[in-house]
Amino acid sequence: MADVQFSNLEKDILQELMNIGFGQAAADLAQVIDLSIELSVPDIQLFKASDLRDHIANEVDSETEFSLVEQYFLGKFKGIALLVFPAKAGKQLVSLFGLQDQRNAPSERLELLEKEAMIEVGNILIGACVGKITELLNDVVIYSPPRVMIQDVCNSTLPKNLFDPDSMAISMKTVFHFEQQEISGQLFLIANHESISWLKTALHAFMEQYE
């Protein structure tokens, strides 16, 4: 396994960039749904790519079925964003988008609306957060279309074309909560081994302007 060291300084810089990135993302989403989003201090961890299931299982409530919005980002900063909500959050997100009049719609239609609401939230949060981080690090990324899965956490794996199972991945996690709503979620940005080397250089270049 290729070993990657990430110093405390590098973790601190990344944590602050994640904080700034998610702050921007929350502001963008709050404009759309007219609700404030409570932020938390981001958490940075290195883990083996093949351990994603265990990594996420440790972070979410394993008793609850959950919804996962998955989106790839590809640039020098390369990896996958995973937005995790409890499965029941779909209905609440639909009402946040002002579509509560659809609650008597056929169940297939409701299911589709819930997925659409999750994709929209994922698009905004992931795009704004990754976009701000890469802007600060002088990179540009492209995104895959987001997709939603309702599942048990143990089915999650990282795609082998992006993540060598034996390599290290870096997880940037932030937990958020919608004001006056019982909806909490977690956003994971998982960078692959290839981009970690670039990331380390870019983080130091970012800080050089403040030294």
Add this chain to the structure above:
Amino acid sequence: MITLLIVDDSPIARQILKKCLPKEDNYSIIEACNGQEALEKFRQFRPEITFMDMTMPVMDGFQAIAEIKKLDPQAIIIAATADVQKKAKQRIADLGALMHLPKPASPKAVRDALAKAEQALREQI
């Protein structure tokens, strides 16, 4: 010499802010890494100007601003935060902070914020 209290759980954010301070001015700088520590440092040093992060462990910036304002209603506090939501800005203003400084700080934004804070200080005298 003006005493600044810089409150942020991130040592990187504190470093960025310090590096953005005007080079020609001489400030005495005190640091705290959460709202609770900020309160203690505020009581001890009575800084003229406080830069306060909002998202912190132990005690967040919203609570810290409220507590500092109880100690000194005239305390000059600049909210230096990544939380750029409209409602967060409003909440910060309602707590009596002088202004909102979005992260990452830039030398010009910090200079402008300090000019506004020093003007507010002069008006208190």
